[in-house]
Amino acid sequence: VRLSETDFKVMARDELILRWKQYEAYVQALEGKYTDLNSNDVTGLRESEEKLKQQQQESARRENILVMRLATKEQEMQECT
Numbered sequence: 001v002r003l004s005e006t007d008f009k010v011m012a013r014d015e016l017i018l019r020w021k022q023y024e025a026y027v028q029a030l031e032g033k034y035t036d037l038n039s040n041d042v043t044g045l046r047e048s049e050e051k052l053k054q055q056q057q058e059s060a061r062r063e064n065i066l067v068m069r070l071a072t073k074e075q076e077m078q079e080c081t
Helices: 005-010 013-080
Strands: none
Touching: none
């Protein structure tokens, strides 16, 4: 809802009030959409963070297994010599 200066001068008071209410409703709708989008972004970020934490834990577990296997192989090599 856009009003020019001429509109303000020419329009009746009731019409201006109606337009203002339409403007308010439009702004509230936009704010609601923004809040929803922002909420979805936060939820998505939390899910991504949780997934990354799980991947990090899995990688750390796998690294520990590989280090243990390497130590075993090194010990076997020392026993062979």
